[in-house]
Amino acid sequence: MKVAILGAGNVATHISKALKNSGHSLVQIWSRDYKKGIALASEVGASAILNIEDLNKDVDFVIIAVTDDAIANVASKIPVSASKIIVHTSGSTDLSVLNIHQNFGVLYPLQTFSKDVSLDFSKVPLFVEGINEETQNKILNLAYKLSESVELANSVKRQTLHVSAVFACNFTNYLFTVSQELLEKSGLSFDLLRPLILETIEKTSTKLPVDLQTGPAKRNDRLIINKHLEMLASYPEWQQVYRLISQNIVKST
């Protein structure tokens, strides 16, 4: 199976490495930023191309791993052919964005990728969608070579997965940044919170989050909530987050 990747960001980097390890032939990499394309291509033993139009005719798969709002434009530059399958990797972009092509689909990895943080791709849940059964099966086959965790998901299901992931991952990391900055302003280290954070996560492996809520808002402890809001008075953005989430926890209790 010959694969080309369009993109050289976080997702493209991790998929490229996983493809290399899976024994697939990753032949070409294109990036808007040619230098980044060259860097990634040399890392995984592929060729960097300057223009999307330079894609090899005999490539079986083209994986589009660019920012969501660039997918349609990038897809429009791929030469149309019946033999190629074009997939994108976006959680919240409909399959139909690729419908100028004949065979297309989606390969969505539900994970947070940073270029310079390595991870075991075989544990990354992959969600697959294809425009027709034959195409879908081919994408499934590719996915199974990359990961142990592969499922079908249509565009609606995938979008729910994505928005849930934004809450559980991106927004969680945002909360950690607030904690980190609050601690640093008092000369304290974020490391002090690590046992707490690990336990917060560990607990969810045996119970569901709704059954694990603790804290001042859960107890509707106005005294503490007001004390904390007062402490946060010089940081209105964080104070707003504190107020809103506390209100929501109190309401749901």
Add this chain to the structure above:
Amino acid sequence: MKVAILGAGNVATHISKALKNSGHSLVQIWSRDYKKGIALASEVGASAILNIEDLNKDVDFVIIAVTDDAIANVASKIPVSASKIIVHTSGSTDLSVLNIHQNFGVLYPLQTFSKDVSLDFSKVPLFVEGINEETQNKILNLAYKLSESVELANSVKRQTLHVSAVFACNFTNYLFTVSQELLEKSGLSFDLLRPLILETIEKTSTKLPVDLQTGPAKRNDRLIINKHLEMLASYPEWQQVYRLISQNIVKST
């Protein structure tokens, strides 16, 4: 060292068990709810008492582990004596709440406790404060018997730790409940997010959260942000959280 505990909730339960394991003599437990006191006392081999006034005269330590707004009232019922040390376990309550007593302090465990989820108390960071050096040293000694991680922290520092913990733990768990409910409404399992959540945490062991932010808001991807806000239109509380945190991430980028 003879210890009594006032309270039978999540914190009281875990401290009682840790005391039992440390070889301290946990002699009495009082709870507002006598039945809960009896249950905990029988679990850790102590006696339950109906009234705080029934505390043994020869107890060395009285640990108050009740909700924050009940501390002052509970403390006022403890017979005043020069030989006893009274401590509370609250992150956001000032040391001075105990100042009707002679020797008092704070033993604040920075962890999330659920009664029925066991944990290794020796890894729980404990923050100690005492009204005078002698008292403080005695509380430190008790703390070192319970945990490997013991530090001094005055009331201001402890309050910063607590508010940071609310963001990193309580609010993070709230975000997980949102994810869980969004997924369940679409017939999907929260388990699908576990690899993502683990990776989100794992990353923070090598890099700081501010350097790890990813997602649509970090990229200021209006297309996806608006799509997600639209998806959340039927859940105004979640939509507000999505909008506010996304705005804050965009601003800080």
